[in-house]
Amino acid sequence: MADQTTVTCAHLADALDDVLDGRAPWSAAAIDTHLAGCPSCRAMVVDVRAIRAAAQTLEPIEPPPAVWAAMRARVSGEREVRAAASRLDRLAAWAGSRGGLFQPAAAAAVLVLMASALIWVGSRLGEAPVPPVGSAGRAVTEFALAEAEYSDAIASLEEAAADAPRGLDAATNAALRASIDDIDSAIGEVREVLAREPGDPWSQDSLLGALGSKVALLQDTVALLGDDGGAEDFNP
Amino acid sequence: MRADDLALARRCRDGDAAAFEGLYRAHAGRLFGLLTRMTGSAQDAEDLLQDVFVHAHRKLDSFRGESSLGTWLYRLAVNQCLDHLRSRQSRVARATDSLDEEGAAEPAAAAPALPQAIARIDLERAIAQLPDGCRAAFVLHDVEGLDHREVGVALGISEGTSKSQVHKARMKLRVLLRGMGAVPRGALETV
DSSP states (O other): OOOTTOOOHHHHHHTHHHHHTTOOSSOHHHHHHHHHHOHHHHHHHHHHHHHHHHHHHOOOOOOOHHHHHHHHHHHHHHHHHHHHHHHHHHHHHHHHHTTSSSOHHHHHHHHHHHHHHHHHHGGGOOOOOOOOOOOTTOOHHHHHHHHHHHHHHHHHHHHHHHTOSSOBOHHHHHHHHHHHHHHHHHHHHHHHHHHHOTTOHHHHHHHHHHHHHHHHHHHHHHHHHTSSOOOBOOOO | OHHHHHHHHHHHHTTOHHHHHHHHHHHHHHHHHHHHHHHTOHHHHHHHHHHHHHHHHHHGGGOOSSSOHHHHHHHHHHHHHHHHHHHHHSOHHHHHHHHHTOTTOSOOTTSOOOOSSOOHHHHHHHHHTSOHHHHHHHIIIIITOOOHHHHHHHHTOOHHHHHHHHHHHHHHHHHHHHHTTSSOTTOOOOO
């Protein structure tokens, strides 16, 4: 630490902020004495004071609107992919519990398709209402209402897919067709069980889960049909 | 304030697009300014700003309200920016080393003093030309108002190194600002 009467160039450089803020460990007279005899330090003090003052006036900079648009698309795409993965997880869990009715390979193919497509179209997708899946103790009437709601949604989506002006490429079409066939097959089996035991809560949940998966797959199919890819007709 | 932030974070996490846009609008300007000045590149800042908010959206689950959302986003932005600078230069310190080698960075004693009021545009341009290492310290200290201890924590350097970096940046700025004509040619020192 310097004594109270001697200030050097090195002292000033080391404690410039303190000098400018009036917190220097030297007296004002000692600092002034040094500055009076040192043009270099005098210029430095003036310049740094000006630079600090100017720096404090710099304001926020609004980003171009395109940044928000691009970022929103990324976030929306990620959210859609997560939702798709969640739906497929539910479907896979349900299919696994049914003893291999739904093939894992088909699920993986659908996931890849949905993820790649949804990242691209994510920002343009609207959220179609999907009825919630309830507990195993659901009353028969509540189950019937939910099943009817799913069935209506499936009918509307199949109609929208059939009316689409453009189709998908053959590979995508075949993969989606196979996945829908798998789900339909599983739905058929559960319906057979429910025909024998209409109030079985496990079967009710299984059927609603499968119907929900078909709704989700058809939603994404319709979204894909709105994409630019493919030239062949898709007939659900 | 924290309760509001927690509620906003929850709405964003639940997919409320309006809430997320509100979060973006409230903080994008400050963060974009920070990122632009720390990187010296508007293009890099645009990419980083996207990354910051995408990352924030993924990590909203981890926001506990221990600081404000603004502070939380600010830290994310600084960290994201430092990762970017490290990958751009492999080490921030390398930029400082290059500045160390510039022995003539400080103006000659007889050089005219800078004007009392430096134009913002001149300062923005000069900041963009600083080496990465000392620019980051300067922006955080002189523009953002962090003290040297906070700068040290943010950049992973000591308080003393922060002081050194900021000093070097200021000396370099003096040279750059003169080169831009921020000081009338031939003006005399007036102090």
